[in-house]
Amino acid sequence: MEIRAVVGHITEQETPAIALGLFEGTEIPLAGTAGELDAALNGELGSVIADGDFKGKINETLVLYTHDWLPAKRLILVGLGKPEEVTLNVIREASATTAQKARSLGLSTLHTVVFGEDVEGISRELSTSAAAEAVAEGALLGLYRFTELKTQDENHRADPEQLVIVISGENDLAAMQEALNRGQIVAESTMLARDLVNRPANVATPSHLAKVAQEIATETGTVCKILEKPALKELGMHLFLSVNQGGNEPARMIVLEHNAGVPDLPTVVLVGKGITFDTGGISLKPSRGMEAMKGDMGGAAAVLGALRAVALLNLPLHVVGLAPVTDNMPDAQATKPGDVVKSLNGLTVEIINTDAEGRLILADALTYAGEFQPDAVFDVATLTGGRIVALGDHAAAVMGDQGLIDRLVAAGEATKERVWPMPLFKEYGKQIESDVADLKNVGGRAASSITAAYFLSKFVPDGIKWAHIDIAGLGIRDKSDPYVPKGATGFGVRLFVEALRRWDA
Ligand code: BES
Ligand code: ZN
Ligand code: ZN
Numbered sequence: 001m002e003i004r005a006v007v008g009h010i011t012e013q014e015t016p017a018i019a020l021g022l023f024e025g026t027e028i029p030l031a032g033t034a035g036e037l038d039a040a041l042n043g044e045l046g047s048v049i050a051d052g053d054f055k056g057k058i059n060e061t062l063v064l065y066t067h068d069w070l071p072a073k074r075l076i077l078v079g080l081g082k083p084e085e086v087t088l089n090v091i092r093e094a095s096a097t098t099a100q101k102a103r104s105l106g107l108s109t110l111h112t113v114v115f116g117e118d119v120e121g122i123s124r125e126l127s128t129s130a131a132a133e134a135v136a137e138g139a140l141l142g143l144y145r146f147t148e149l150k151t152q153d154e155n156h157r158a159d160p161e162q163l164v165i166v167i168s169g170e171n172d173l174a175a176m177q178e179a180l181n182r183g184q185i186v187a188e189s190t191m192l193a194r195d196l197v198n199r200p201a202n203v204a205t206p207s208h209l210a211k212v213a214q215e216i217a218t219e220t221g222t223v224c225k226i227l228e229k230p231a232l233k234e235l236g237m238h239l240f241l242s243v244n245q246g247g248n249e250p251a252r253m254i255v256l257e258h259n260a261g262v263p264d265l266p267t268v269v270l271v272g273k274g275i276t277f278d279t280g281g282i283s284l285k286p287s288r289g290m291e292a293m294k295g296d297m298g299g300a301a302a303v304l305g306a307l308r309a310v311a312l313l314n315l316p317l318h319v320v321g322l323a324p325v326t327d328n329m330p331d332a333q334a335t336k337p338g339d340v341v342k343s344l345n346g347l348t349v350e351i352i353n354t355d356a357e358g359r360l361i362l363a364d365a366l367t368y369a370g371e372f373q374p375d376a377v378f379d380v381a382t383l384t385g386g387r388i389v390a391l392g393d394h395a396a397a398v399m400g401d402q403g404l405i406d407r408l409v410a411a412g413e414a415t416k417e418r419v420w421p422m423p424l425f426k427e428y429g430k431q432i433e434s435d436v437a438d439l440k441n442v443g444g445r446a447a448s449s450i451t452a453a454y455f456l457s458k459f460v461p462d463g464i465k466w467a468h469i470d471i472a473g474l475g476i477r478d479k480s481d482p483y484v485p486k487g488a489t490g491f492g493v494r495l496f497v498e499a500l501r502r503w504d505a
Pocket of ligand 2: 278280354355356357358
Protein backbone atom coordinates (compact mmCIF):
# COMPACT_ATOMS: atom_id res chain seq x y z
CA MET A 1 0.00 0.00 0.00
CA GLU A 2 1.21 3.47 -0.88
CA ILE A 3 0.94 6.05 1.91
CA ARG A 4 1.18 9.70 0.97
CA ALA A 5 0.40 13.16 2.20
CA VAL A 6 -1.45 15.75 0.11
CA VAL A 7 -2.35 19.36 0.78
CA GLY A 8 -6.05 20.04 0.56
CA HIS A 9 -9.29 19.98 2.40
CA ILE A 10 -10.80 16.76 3.68
CA THR A 11 -14.35 17.76 2.64
CA GLU A 12 -13.22 18.25 -0.95
CA GLN A 13 -11.65 14.83 -1.55
CA GLU A 14 -13.15 12.64 -4.23
CA THR A 15 -12.56 9.20 -2.78
CA PRO A 16 -14.30 5.92 -1.97
CA ALA A 17 -14.02 6.76 1.73
CA ILE A 18 -12.87 9.23 4.33
CA ALA A 19 -11.79 7.77 7.67
CA LEU A 20 -12.57 9.87 10.72
CA GLY A 21 -11.35 9.11 14.23
CA LEU A 22 -13.74 10.17 16.99
CA PHE A 23 -13.30 10.19 20.76
CA GLU A 24 -15.76 8.86 23.24
CA GLY A 25 -17.91 11.63 24.70
CA THR A 26 -17.29 14.02 21.82
CA GLU A 27 -19.40 17.14 22.34
CA ILE A 28 -22.04 18.32 19.95
CA PRO A 29 -21.91 20.61 18.04
CA LEU A 30 -18.85 18.90 16.61
CA ALA A 31 -15.68 20.93 16.22
CA GLY A 32 -12.72 20.78 13.84
CA THR A 33 -12.64 18.28 10.99
CA ALA A 34 -15.63 16.40 12.38
CA GLY A 35 -17.59 19.68 12.51
CA GLU A 36 -16.80 20.46 8.89
CA LEU A 37 -17.80 17.00 7.75
CA ASP A 38 -20.97 17.23 9.85
CA ALA A 39 -21.87 20.57 8.27
CA ALA A 40 -21.39 19.11 4.79
CA LEU A 41 -23.56 16.14 5.77
CA ASN A 42 -26.37 18.31 7.06
CA GLY A 43 -25.91 17.27 10.67
CA GLU A 44 -25.95 13.50 10.00
CA LEU A 45 -22.73 12.90 11.92
CA GLY A 46 -23.98 14.82 14.97
CA SER A 47 -27.22 12.81 14.94
CA VAL A 48 -25.43 9.48 14.79
CA ILE A 49 -23.42 10.46 17.85
CA ALA A 50 -26.30 12.15 19.72
CA ASP A 51 -28.51 9.09 19.20
CA GLY A 52 -25.77 6.83 20.55
CA ASP A 53 -25.37 4.83 17.32
CA PHE A 54 -21.67 5.61 17.47
CA LYS A 55 -20.06 6.01 20.85
CA GLY A 56 -16.40 6.37 19.97
CA LYS A 57 -15.29 3.28 21.91
CA ILE A 58 -11.84 2.04 20.96
CA ASN A 59 -11.92 0.35 17.54
CA GLU A 60 -15.69 0.72 17.15
CA THR A 61 -16.53 1.39 13.49
CA LEU A 62 -19.53 2.72 11.59
CA VAL A 63 -19.83 3.31 7.86
CA LEU A 64 -22.01 6.22 6.67
CA TYR A 65 -22.97 6.93 3.06
CA THR A 66 -22.67 10.56 2.05
CA HIS A 67 -25.32 10.52 -0.73
CA ASP A 68 -23.58 13.21 -2.74
CA TRP A 69 -23.45 15.66 0.13
CA LEU A 70 -19.68 15.18 -0.17
CA PRO A 71 -17.46 14.19 -3.11
CA ALA A 72 -16.36 11.25 -0.89
CA LYS A 73 -18.69 8.25 -1.16
CA ARG A 74 -18.44 7.04 2.44
CA LEU A 75 -17.37 8.09 5.86
CA ILE A 76 -15.77 5.40 7.99
CA LEU A 77 -15.98 6.37 11.65
CA VAL A 78 -13.51 4.76 14.02
CA GLY A 79 -13.55 5.10 17.81
CA LEU A 80 -10.48 6.44 19.63
CA GLY A 81 -11.76 5.86 23.16
CA LYS A 82 -11.47 8.51 25.88
CA PRO A 83 -9.41 11.55 24.87
CA GLU A 84 -7.41 11.50 28.10
CA GLU A 85 -6.41 7.90 27.44
CA VAL A 86 -5.21 8.28 23.86
CA THR A 87 -1.74 6.94 23.11
CA LEU A 88 0.19 6.13 19.96
CA ASN A 89 -0.99 2.59 20.45
CA VAL A 90 -4.63 3.70 20.25
CA ILE A 91 -3.82 5.49 17.00
CA ARG A 92 -2.03 2.44 15.58
CA GLU A 93 -5.03 0.30 16.46
CA ALA A 94 -7.59 2.75 15.06
CA SER A 95 -5.61 3.00 11.84
CA ALA A 96 -5.38 -0.79 11.55
CA THR A 97 -9.09 -1.18 12.22
CA THR A 98 -9.95 1.40 9.56
CA ALA A 99 -7.65 -0.14 6.98
CA GLN A 100 -9.19 -3.57 7.62
CA LYS A 101 -12.68 -2.07 7.25
CA ALA A 102 -11.64 -0.47 3.96
CA ARG A 103 -10.34 -3.83 2.77
CA SER A 104 -13.49 -5.68 3.75
CA LEU A 105 -15.48 -3.10 1.76
CA GLY A 106 -13.16 -3.65 -1.21
CA LEU A 107 -12.05 0.01 -1.34
CA SER A 108 -8.99 0.94 -3.37
CA THR A 109 -8.28 4.24 -1.62
CA LEU A 110 -8.79 5.74 1.81
CA HIS A 111 -8.41 9.42 2.73
CA THR A 112 -7.95 10.63 6.27
CA VAL A 113 -6.52 13.29 8.54
CA VAL A 114 -4.13 12.22 11.28
CA PHE A 115 -6.29 10.62 13.95
CA GLY A 116 -6.81 12.72 17.05
CA GLU A 117 -5.03 15.62 15.45
CA ASP A 118 -7.19 18.62 16.02
CA VAL A 119 -8.50 17.84 19.47
CA GLU A 120 -7.26 20.20 22.09
CA GLY A 121 -4.60 18.71 24.28
CA ILE A 122 -3.56 15.85 22.02
CA SER A 123 -0.69 17.73 20.51
CA ARG A 124 0.77 18.28 23.96
CA GLU A 125 0.98 14.53 24.54
CA LEU A 126 1.62 13.23 21.05
CA SER A 127 3.35 15.15 18.31
CA THR A 128 1.66 15.26 14.91
CA SER A 129 4.62 13.51 13.35
CA ALA A 130 4.55 10.66 15.92
CA ALA A 131 0.81 10.30 15.36
CA ALA A 132 1.32 10.27 11.58
CA GLU A 133 3.94 7.55 11.95
CA ALA A 134 1.49 5.57 14.05
CA VAL A 135 -1.22 5.93 11.38
CA ALA A 136 1.10 4.56 8.68
CA GLU A 137 2.49 1.82 10.92
CA GLY A 138 -0.92 0.69 12.15
CA ALA A 139 -2.51 0.56 8.69
CA LEU A 140 0.28 -1.51 7.18
CA LEU A 141 0.68 -3.87 10.14
CA GLY A 142 -3.09 -4.33 10.36
CA LEU A 143 -3.36 -5.32 6.71
CA TYR A 144 -0.54 -7.87 7.01
CA ARG A 145 -1.38 -11.36 5.78
CA PHE A 146 0.91 -14.28 5.01
CA THR A 147 -0.35 -15.53 1.66
CA GLU A 148 2.74 -16.54 -0.29
CA LEU A 149 2.08 -20.27 0.11
CA LYS A 150 -1.61 -20.15 -0.77
CA THR A 151 -2.59 -20.93 -4.33
CA GLN A 152 -6.27 -20.37 -3.60
CA ASP A 153 -7.42 -17.39 -1.57
CA GLU A 154 -10.86 -16.49 -2.93
CA ASN A 155 -12.30 -15.42 0.39
CA HIS A 156 -10.12 -12.39 0.69
CA ARG A 157 -10.48 -9.02 -0.95
CA ALA A 158 -7.49 -7.08 -2.21
CA ASP A 159 -5.74 -4.58 0.05
CA PRO A 160 -6.43 -0.88 -0.46
CA GLU A 161 -3.85 0.53 -2.87
CA GLN A 162 -3.37 3.86 -1.18
CA LEU A 163 -3.83 5.70 2.06
CA VAL A 164 -3.87 9.47 1.63
CA ILE A 165 -3.32 11.83 4.56
CA VAL A 166 -4.86 15.22 3.88
CA ILE A 167 -3.18 18.18 5.54
CA SER A 168 -4.00 21.86 5.30
CA GLY A 169 -0.63 23.60 5.03
CA GLU A 170 1.85 23.33 2.19
CA ASN A 171 4.66 24.00 4.69
CA ASP A 172 4.01 20.79 6.57
CA LEU A 173 3.92 18.53 3.53
CA ALA A 174 7.55 17.37 3.51
CA ALA A 175 7.62 16.73 7.27
CA MET A 176 4.35 14.81 7.08
CA GLN A 177 5.58 12.64 4.20
CA GLU A 178 8.79 11.91 6.11
CA ALA A 179 6.82 10.84 9.18
CA LEU A 180 4.67 8.56 7.04
CA ASN A 181 7.80 7.09 5.45
CA ARG A 182 9.27 6.35 8.88
CA GLY A 183 6.08 4.55 9.87
CA GLN A 184 6.26 2.58 6.64
CA ILE A 185 9.90 1.59 7.23
CA VAL A 186 9.16 0.31 10.72
CA ALA A 187 6.03 -1.55 9.60
CA GLU A 188 7.67 -3.17 6.58
CA SER A 189 10.67 -4.24 8.66
CA THR A 190 8.28 -5.82 11.17
CA MET A 191 6.50 -7.58 8.32
CA LEU A 192 9.81 -8.90 7.05
CA ALA A 193 10.32 -10.53 10.45
CA ARG A 194 6.73 -11.83 10.39
CA ASP A 195 7.28 -13.42 6.98
CA LEU A 196 10.45 -15.15 8.17
CA VAL A 197 8.67 -16.59 11.21
CA ASN A 198 5.54 -17.59 9.26
CA ARG A 199 7.61 -19.39 6.64
CA PRO A 200 7.89 -23.10 7.40
CA ALA A 201 11.26 -24.62 8.17
CA ASN A 202 11.52 -26.22 4.73
CA VAL A 203 11.49 -22.71 3.26
CA ALA A 204 13.14 -20.61 5.98
CA THR A 205 16.36 -22.65 6.18
CA PRO A 206 19.68 -21.26 7.42
CA SER A 207 20.67 -20.51 3.81
CA HIS A 208 17.36 -18.72 3.27
CA LEU A 209 17.97 -16.47 6.28
CA ALA A 210 21.46 -15.74 5.00
CA LYS A 211 20.02 -14.84 1.60
CA VAL A 212 17.47 -12.48 3.18
CA ALA A 213 20.26 -10.82 5.19
CA GLN A 214 22.18 -10.26 1.97
CA GLU A 215 19.08 -8.79 0.33
CA ILE A 216 18.68 -6.40 3.26
CA ALA A 217 22.30 -5.35 2.80
CA THR A 218 21.72 -4.65 -0.89
CA GLU A 219 18.53 -2.73 -0.17
CA THR A 220 19.89 -0.61 2.69
CA GLY A 221 23.63 -0.28 2.16
CA THR A 222 24.45 -2.27 5.29
CA VAL A 223 27.41 -4.64 5.18
CA CYS A 224 26.58 -8.35 5.31
CA LYS A 225 29.06 -11.09 6.08
CA ILE A 226 28.13 -14.76 6.36
CA LEU A 227 30.47 -16.97 8.40
CA GLU A 228 30.25 -20.49 6.94
CA LYS A 229 30.99 -23.72 8.78
CA PRO A 230 34.77 -23.82 8.15
CA ALA A 231 35.09 -20.29 9.59
CA LEU A 232 32.98 -21.22 12.62
CA LYS A 233 35.25 -24.23 13.23
CA GLU A 234 38.35 -22.15 12.79
CA LEU A 235 37.08 -19.55 15.29
CA GLY A 236 36.16 -22.29 17.78
CA MET A 237 32.39 -21.90 18.01
CA HIS A 238 31.96 -25.50 19.09
CA LEU A 239 28.82 -24.92 21.16
CA PHE A 240 27.10 -23.45 18.11
CA LEU A 241 28.39 -26.28 15.90
CA SER A 242 27.29 -28.94 18.40
CA VAL A 243 23.67 -27.90 17.81
CA ASN A 244 24.15 -28.15 14.05
CA GLN A 245 25.65 -31.67 14.21
CA GLY A 246 22.39 -33.58 13.77
CA GLY A 247 21.17 -31.65 10.73
CA ASN A 248 21.96 -31.58 7.01
CA GLU A 249 21.86 -27.82 6.59
CA PRO A 250 25.20 -26.24 7.45
CA ALA A 251 25.13 -23.65 10.24
CA ARG A 252 25.87 -20.03 9.45
CA MET A 253 26.60 -16.90 11.43
CA ILE A 254 24.94 -13.88 9.86
CA VAL A 255 26.68 -10.56 10.49
CA LEU A 256 24.82 -7.45 9.31
CA GLU A 257 26.33 -4.08 10.06
CA HIS A 258 24.93 -0.55 9.83
CA ASN A 259 27.51 2.28 9.72
CA ALA A 260 30.37 -0.21 9.58
CA GLY A 261 33.68 1.58 9.88
CA VAL A 262 32.14 4.99 10.66
CA PRO A 263 34.19 6.43 13.54
CA ASP A 264 32.95 7.87 16.84
CA LEU A 265 29.51 6.28 16.93
CA PRO A 266 28.19 4.25 19.86
CA THR A 267 28.25 0.55 18.98
CA VAL A 268 25.28 -1.65 19.79
CA VAL A 269 25.22 -5.37 18.96
CA LEU A 270 21.92 -7.21 18.56
CA VAL A 271 22.11 -11.01 18.77
CA GLY A 272 19.14 -13.14 17.69
CA LYS A 273 18.51 -16.86 18.26
CA GLY A 274 18.14 -18.44 14.82
CA ILE A 275 16.98 -22.03 15.31
CA THR A 276 15.14 -22.61 12.03
CA PHE A 277 13.46 -25.66 13.55
CA ASP A 278 13.74 -26.99 17.09
CA THR A 279 12.94 -30.70 17.30
CA GLY A 280 14.75 -30.82 20.65
CA GLY A 281 17.45 -33.01 19.09
CA ILE A 282 18.10 -36.33 20.85
CA SER A 283 16.09 -34.89 23.78
CA LEU A 284 13.20 -34.97 21.31
CA LYS A 285 10.18 -32.76 21.91
CA PRO A 286 6.67 -34.25 22.03
CA SER A 287 4.99 -34.08 18.59
CA ARG A 288 1.97 -32.07 19.77
CA GLY A 289 2.45 -28.44 18.74
CA MET A 290 5.94 -29.06 17.44
CA GLU A 291 5.09 -27.22 14.20
CA ALA A 292 5.33 -23.96 16.18
CA MET A 293 9.07 -24.61 16.48
CA LYS A 294 9.45 -23.23 12.94
CA GLY A 295 9.32 -19.94 14.83
CA ASP A 296 12.38 -20.68 16.96
CA MET A 297 14.29 -18.23 14.77
CA GLY A 298 12.05 -15.36 15.89
CA GLY A 299 15.00 -13.67 17.60
CA ALA A 300 17.08 -13.77 14.42
CA ALA A 301 14.09 -12.47 12.44
CA ALA A 302 13.71 -9.57 14.89
CA VAL A 303 17.38 -8.70 14.53
CA LEU A 304 17.24 -8.75 10.72
CA GLY A 305 14.08 -6.62 10.71
CA ALA A 306 15.58 -4.17 13.21
CA LEU A 307 18.77 -3.82 11.17
CA ARG A 308 16.74 -3.04 8.05
CA ALA A 309 14.78 -0.34 9.86
CA VAL A 310 17.79 1.14 11.63
CA ALA A 311 19.63 1.42 8.31
CA LEU A 312 16.71 2.92 6.39
CA LEU A 313 16.05 5.40 9.22
CA ASN A 314 19.79 6.08 9.11
CA LEU A 315 20.17 6.17 12.89
CA PRO A 316 23.44 7.74 14.07
CA LEU A 317 24.71 4.53 15.67
CA HIS A 318 26.96 1.67 14.68
CA VAL A 319 24.58 -1.29 14.94
CA VAL A 320 25.70 -4.87 14.39
CA GLY A 321 23.20 -7.69 13.96
CA LEU A 322 24.43 -11.21 14.72
CA ALA A 323 22.32 -14.26 14.02
CA PRO A 324 23.61 -17.79 14.56
CA VAL A 325 21.36 -19.97 12.40
CA THR A 326 20.92 -23.74 12.37
CA ASP A 327 18.23 -26.32 12.87
CA ASN A 328 18.26 -28.65 15.89
CA MET A 329 17.81 -32.23 14.64
CA PRO A 330 18.23 -35.75 16.05
CA ASP A 331 20.54 -38.02 14.10
CA ALA A 332 23.33 -40.56 14.51
CA GLN A 333 25.77 -37.65 14.38
CA ALA A 334 23.77 -35.50 16.77
CA THR A 335 25.04 -34.30 20.14
CA LYS A 336 24.07 -36.73 22.92
CA PRO A 337 22.97 -35.81 26.43
CA GLY A 338 26.07 -35.83 28.60
CA ASP A 339 28.44 -34.72 25.82
CA VAL A 340 30.90 -32.04 26.88
CA VAL A 341 31.74 -29.27 24.41
CA LYS A 342 34.16 -26.34 24.57
CA SER A 343 32.78 -22.88 23.87
CA LEU A 344 34.37 -19.99 21.98
CA ASN A 345 35.42 -18.36 25.26
CA GLY A 346 36.99 -21.59 26.50
CA LEU A 347 34.41 -22.71 29.08
CA THR A 348 33.40 -26.37 28.85
CA VAL A 349 29.69 -27.20 28.86
CA GLU A 350 28.00 -30.46 29.73
CA ILE A 351 24.98 -30.73 27.44
CA ILE A 352 22.45 -32.42 29.70
CA ASN A 353 19.49 -31.65 27.46
CA THR A 354 19.88 -31.10 23.71
CA ASP A 355 16.58 -29.19 23.72
CA ALA A 356 18.26 -26.37 25.65
CA GLU A 357 20.05 -25.48 22.41
CA GLY A 358 19.28 -21.77 22.14
CA ARG A 359 21.65 -20.85 24.94
CA LEU A 360 24.42 -22.87 23.25
CA ILE A 361 24.29 -20.99 19.97
CA LEU A 362 23.81 -17.65 21.75
CA ALA A 363 26.76 -18.30 24.09
CA ASP A 364 29.24 -18.37 21.21
CA ALA A 365 27.53 -15.45 19.48
CA LEU A 366 27.70 -13.34 22.67
CA THR A 367 31.40 -14.06 22.99
CA TYR A 368 31.86 -13.15 19.33
CA ALA A 369 29.97 -9.86 19.93
CA GLY A 370 33.01 -8.73 21.96
CA GLU A 371 34.94 -8.42 18.67
CA PHE A 372 33.00 -5.23 17.94
CA GLN A 373 33.95 -3.58 21.27
CA PRO A 374 30.33 -2.68 21.85
CA ASP A 375 28.85 -0.15 24.25
CA ALA A 376 25.88 -2.47 24.64
CA VAL A 377 24.83 -5.98 23.61
CA PHE A 378 21.24 -7.18 23.49
CA ASP A 379 20.20 -10.71 22.71
CA VAL A 380 16.67 -11.75 21.82
CA ALA A 381 15.54 -15.35 21.83
CA THR A 382 12.57 -17.71 21.99
CA LEU A 383 14.50 -19.29 24.83
CA THR A 384 12.39 -20.89 27.55
CA GLY A 385 8.94 -22.34 28.14
CA GLY A 386 9.32 -20.82 31.61
CA ARG A 387 8.91 -17.33 30.10
CA ILE A 388 5.39 -18.29 28.97
CA VAL A 389 4.49 -19.63 32.41
CA ALA A 390 5.81 -16.53 34.17
CA LEU A 391 4.54 -13.68 32.00
CA GLY A 392 2.02 -15.02 29.48
CA ASP A 393 1.04 -12.90 26.49
CA HIS A 394 1.80 -9.39 27.66
CA ALA A 395 5.50 -9.00 28.37
CA ALA A 396 8.81 -10.49 27.32
CA ALA A 397 11.28 -11.26 30.14
CA VAL A 398 14.44 -9.15 30.43
CA MET A 399 17.54 -9.74 32.49
CA GLY A 400 20.97 -8.14 32.70
CA ASP A 401 22.28 -4.58 32.96
CA GLN A 402 19.81 -2.28 34.74
CA GLY A 403 20.48 0.71 32.46
CA LEU A 404 19.75 -1.38 29.37
CA ILE A 405 16.67 -2.88 31.00
CA ASP A 406 15.36 0.63 31.73
CA ARG A 407 15.79 1.52 28.07
CA LEU A 408 13.91 -1.59 27.00
CA VAL A 409 11.08 -1.05 29.47
CA ALA A 410 10.57 2.50 28.15
CA ALA A 411 10.74 1.44 24.50
CA GLY A 412 8.39 -1.45 25.26
CA GLU A 413 5.82 0.86 26.78
CA ALA A 414 5.90 3.11 23.70
CA THR A 415 5.61 0.28 21.19
CA LYS A 416 3.40 -2.03 23.22
CA GLU A 417 6.11 -4.68 22.84
CA ARG A 418 6.51 -4.75 26.58
CA VAL A 419 9.28 -6.31 28.63
CA TRP A 420 9.53 -7.01 32.36
CA PRO A 421 12.62 -7.71 34.47
CA MET A 422 13.56 -10.90 36.31
CA PRO A 423 16.54 -11.11 38.71
CA LEU A 424 19.95 -12.64 37.97
CA PHE A 425 21.08 -13.21 41.57
CA LYS A 426 24.36 -15.10 41.66
CA GLU A 427 22.73 -17.80 43.82
CA TYR A 428 20.91 -18.98 40.67
CA GLY A 429 24.32 -19.97 39.32
CA LYS A 430 24.36 -23.05 41.56
CA GLN A 431 21.66 -24.64 39.42
CA ILE A 432 23.93 -24.81 36.37
CA GLU A 433 27.07 -26.17 38.05
CA SER A 434 28.27 -29.40 36.42
CA ASP A 435 30.10 -32.36 38.02
CA VAL A 436 32.28 -32.93 34.95
CA ALA A 437 32.53 -29.57 33.14
CA ASP A 438 32.55 -25.82 33.93
CA LEU A 439 28.82 -25.53 33.41
CA LYS A 440 25.79 -27.59 32.39
CA ASN A 441 23.20 -26.29 29.97
CA VAL A 442 20.08 -26.78 32.11
CA GLY A 443 19.23 -25.82 35.66
CA GLY A 444 16.02 -27.70 36.32
CA ARG A 445 12.40 -26.56 36.22
CA ALA A 446 12.67 -23.88 38.89
CA ALA A 447 13.33 -20.38 37.49
CA SER A 448 14.24 -21.86 34.10
CA SER A 449 14.16 -18.48 32.31
CA ILE A 450 16.59 -17.10 34.87
CA THR A 451 19.03 -20.02 34.83
CA ALA A 452 19.04 -19.83 31.01
CA ALA A 453 19.94 -16.14 31.19
CA TYR A 454 22.49 -16.85 33.90
CA PHE A 455 24.10 -19.39 31.58
CA LEU A 456 24.30 -16.72 28.84
CA SER A 457 25.87 -14.21 31.22
CA LYS A 458 28.91 -16.49 31.51
CA PHE A 459 29.71 -15.88 27.84
CA VAL A 460 29.38 -12.09 27.73
CA PRO A 461 32.90 -10.66 27.59
CA ASP A 462 34.00 -8.88 30.79
CA GLY A 463 33.04 -5.24 31.14
CA ILE A 464 30.40 -5.27 28.41
CA LYS A 465 26.86 -4.13 29.18
CA TRP A 466 24.38 -6.78 28.17
CA ALA A 467 20.66 -7.48 28.39
CA HIS A 468 18.81 -10.63 27.39
CA ILE A 469 15.22 -10.63 26.10
CA ASP A 470 13.29 -13.92 26.26
CA ILE A 471 10.41 -13.84 23.75
CA ALA A 472 9.36 -17.51 23.88
CA GLY A 473 5.66 -17.74 23.01
CA LEU A 474 5.45 -14.14 21.76
CA GLY A 475 6.70 -14.72 18.21
CA ILE A 476 3.64 -16.64 17.03
CA ARG A 477 0.17 -16.00 18.47
CA ASP A 478 -3.20 -17.65 17.97
CA LYS A 479 -5.16 -14.49 18.86
CA SER A 480 -5.52 -11.33 16.79
CA ASP A 481 -5.14 -7.70 17.85
CA PRO A 482 -5.88 -4.90 15.38
CA TYR A 483 -2.33 -4.46 14.17
CA VAL A 484 -1.01 -7.85 15.26
CA PRO A 485 -3.06 -10.37 13.27
CA LYS A 486 -2.75 -13.98 14.39
CA GLY A 487 0.37 -15.85 13.31
CA ALA A 488 3.83 -14.32 13.43
CA THR A 489 4.03 -11.03 15.35
CA GLY A 490 7.48 -9.73 14.43
CA PHE A 491 7.99 -9.11 18.16
CA GLY A 492 11.25 -7.36 18.89
CA VAL A 493 11.65 -5.29 15.74
CA ARG A 494 9.67 -2.29 16.95
CA LEU A 495 11.08 -2.68 20.46
CA PHE A 496 14.69 -2.53 19.24
CA VAL A 497 14.07 0.25 16.75
CA GLU A 498 12.42 2.39 19.43
CA ALA A 499 15.18 1.73 21.97
CA LEU A 500 17.83 2.64 19.38
CA ARG A 501 16.00 5.76 18.19
CA ARG A 502 16.00 6.99 21.79
CA TRP A 503 19.65 6.10 22.36
CA ASP A 504 20.84 9.63 23.09
CA ALA A 505 17.69 10.88 24.75
N1 BES B 1 12.66 -23.19 21.73
C1 BES B 1 12.42 -23.67 23.03
C2 BES B 1 11.65 -22.70 23.92
C3 BES B 1 10.24 -22.38 23.48
C4 BES B 1 9.17 -23.05 24.05
C5 BES B 1 9.99 -21.40 22.54
C6 BES B 1 7.89 -22.75 23.65
C7 BES B 1 8.70 -21.10 22.14
C8 BES B 1 7.65 -21.78 22.70
C9 BES B 1 13.76 -23.98 23.74
O1 BES B 1 14.80 -24.36 22.91
C10 BES B 1 13.51 -25.10 24.69
O2 BES B 1 13.23 -26.16 24.23
N2 BES B 1 13.57 -24.80 25.99
C11 BES B 1 13.34 -25.77 27.00
C12 BES B 1 14.61 -25.94 27.78
C13 BES B 1 14.57 -27.09 28.74
C14 BES B 1 14.75 -28.37 27.99
C15 BES B 1 15.68 -26.92 29.75
C16 BES B 1 12.24 -25.23 27.93
O3 BES B 1 12.32 -24.06 28.31
O4 BES B 1 11.31 -25.95 28.19
ZN1 ZN C 1 14.87 -26.42 22.48
ZN1 ZN D 1 14.70 -23.59 20.93
